[in-house]
Amino acid sequence: MESNEYYNSSILSAIMFLVFTIHPGANAQGLVPALYVFGDSLVDVGNNNHLELSLLKADFPHNGIDYPGKKATGRFSNGFNFADFLAQNLGVPTAARYLSLSPDSNNTDSYLAGVSFASGGAGIFNTTNLGQCISFDEQIDYFATLYAVLVEQLGTEKTLDHLARSIYALVIGSNELINYAKSDPADSASPEDFVGSLLATLQIQIKRIYNIGARRFVFIGTGPVGCCPGVRERNETKECNAVGNYVSNLYNTGVSSFLNMMQKSEDMSYSFFDTYNAVLQYIKQPSTYGFSEVAEACCGLGDLNAKIGCLPVSTYCANRSDHIFWDYYHPTEATSRLVTTTAFDGSAPLVYPININQLTTS
Ligand SMILES: *[C@@H]1O[C@H](CO)[C@@H](O)[C@H](O)[C@H]1NC(C)=O
Ligand SMILES: *[C@@H]1O[C@H](CO)[C@@H](O)[C@H](O)[C@H]1NC(C)=O
Ligand SMILES: *[C@@H]1O[C@H](CO)[C@@H](O)[C@H](O)[C@H]1NC(C)=O
Ligand SMILES: *[C@@H]1O[C@H](CO)[C@@H](O)[C@H](O)[C@H]1NC(C)=O
Numbered sequence: 338m339e340s341n342e343y344y345n346s347s348i349l350s351a352i353m354f355l356v357f358t359i360h361p362g363a364n365a366q367g368l369v370p371a372l373y374v375f376g377d378s379l380v381d382v383g384n385n386n387h388l389e390l391s392l393l394k395a396d397f398p399h400n401g402i403d404y405p406g407k408k409a410t411g412r413f414s415n416g417f418n419f420a421d422f423l424a425q426n427l428g429v430p431t432a433a434r435y436l437s438l439s440p441d442s443n444n445t446d447s448y449l450a451g452v453s454f455a456s457g458g459a460g461i462f463n464t465t466n467l468g469q470c471i472s473f474d475e476q477i478d479y480f481a482t483l484y485a486v487l488v489e490q491l492g493t494e495k496t497l498d499h500l501a502r503s504i505y506a507l508v509i510g511s512n513e514l515i516n517y518a519k520s521d522p523a524d525s526a527s528p529e530d531f532v533g534s535l536l537a538t539l540q541i542q543i544k545r546i547y548n549i550g551a552r553r554f555v556f557i558g559t560g561p562v563g564c565c566p567g568v569r570e571r572n573e574t575k576e577c578n579a580v581g582n583y584v585s586n587l588y589n590t591g592v593s594s595f596l597n598m599m600q601k602s603e604d605m606s607y608s609f610f611d612t613y614n615a616v617l618q619y620i621k622q623p624s625t626y627g628f629s630e631v632a633e634a635c636c637g638l639g640d641l642n643a644k645i646g647c648l649p650v651s652t653y654c655a656n657r658s659d660h661i662f663w664d665y666y667h668p669t670e671a672t673s674r675l676v677t678t679t680a681f682d683g684s685a686p687l688v689y690p691i692n693i694n695q696l697t698t699s
Contacts, residue, residue, distance in 0.1 A: 367429035368697040371451035374432045375476050376508030378457030380420040383411025385457045387436035391469045393458035399653045415657045416670035422677035440482050445490045460512040477545050484549050500550035508557045515562045518581025528584050536591040554607040558589035560616040566634040566643035567665030606699040610680040610688050635660040
């Protein structure tokens with residue numbers, strides 16, 4: 338009995354050790370004080386669970402089937418997403434859902450540990466999925482509230498120091514680009530005008546985040562949205578939508594040149610990840626990256642498993658690590674992990690002018 342108890346308690350301490358090593362608390366030494374996340378479903382960790390009227394949710398099976406405890410947390414993924422892997426690489430906790438915290442002094446510690454404002458369906462324009470998500474502008478409003486709470490508790494100087502050393506991950510734009518790829522060309526603005534209007538608004542938004550106190554930005558560019566199963570399946574031969582990919586690339590180029598310009602005039606640094614070219618590489622040479630299915634979604638129904646999303650009635654594939662896409666619009670955990678590894682430790686031309694690891698000491 339005694340030796341069993343001893344055995345059990347040492348297993349327990351080993352587990353506790355692992356838990357605290359893998360998920361350091363707010364006081365553990367991360368590479369930066371905290372991670373703040375803005376964006377859409379690619380990085381939502383469950384904010385939309387709190388939006389009663391939203392249909393854009395993932396808090397039901399088979400989402401989360403590879404998450405610890407097979408839990409459907411609201412992540413649009415079979416497991417972890419980019420926000421989780423970025424936090425793990427930085428040695429900080431995954432940013433908490435902003436909507437799970439009330440905006441008052443009681444949450445100062447949570448605010449300091451990192452917060453996610455990301456929301457499935459969010460876009461650069463307020464009108465994108467209006468009423469179903471927290472738009473990018475609203476996410477920035479929430480960040481301003483967080484700033485005000487911290488200033489009240491810690492004073493301006495300490496707050497600005499904390500915010501300046503933390504990392505801000507931005508993952509936004511795909512929802513508008515997907516809508517554009519699916520729209521009738523006859524009713525649409527030209528690709529250049531369309532991307533130009535996205536960029537004009539985005540620049541104001543990034544400057545707002547900067548003006549509140551952010552200095553270290555990570556921008557994860559959009560993938561080739563024309564190759565999402567949900568866009569591909571609309572083509573009779575199931576090929577990538579050329580217009581969708583063209584605007585994705587145009588958008589990424591515009592974002593990275595804006596950041597490059599901003600760095601020259603402002604006290605900030607950034608790391609840009611070219612998701613477009615990274616994912617096209619996975620699609621063109623899947624076996625090099627451990628994939629075997631590049632077009633079909635793992636979870637869904639209909640052509641390419643992409644007519645319908647990942648609902649409890651949908652079917653899902655046996656092996657999630659050989660699929661690039663989890664459902665009609667979202668990558669698998671395997672893809673998110675691969676993207677993060679390259680964004681964190683990789684080099685140009687996929688990540689530039691510095692990688693995320695270098696950004697932590699910039
Ligand atoms: C903050 O915490 C205090 C003490 O626990 C509690 O009395 C108060 O109601 C809390 N405020 C809010 C807004 O939850
Ligand atoms: C979104 O709405 C807010 C007001 O709620 C406004 O201040 C902001 O300029 C709008 N943003 C865009 C991109 O239209
Ligand atoms: C399908 O995709 C190919 C390659 O982009 C394109 O040439 C073709 O016109 C597309 N078909 C339809 C119906 O969009
Ligand atoms: C699933 O796919 C991965 C990546 O291609 C492969 O390494 C693994 O062996 C596969 N697992 C099974 C059970 O087939």
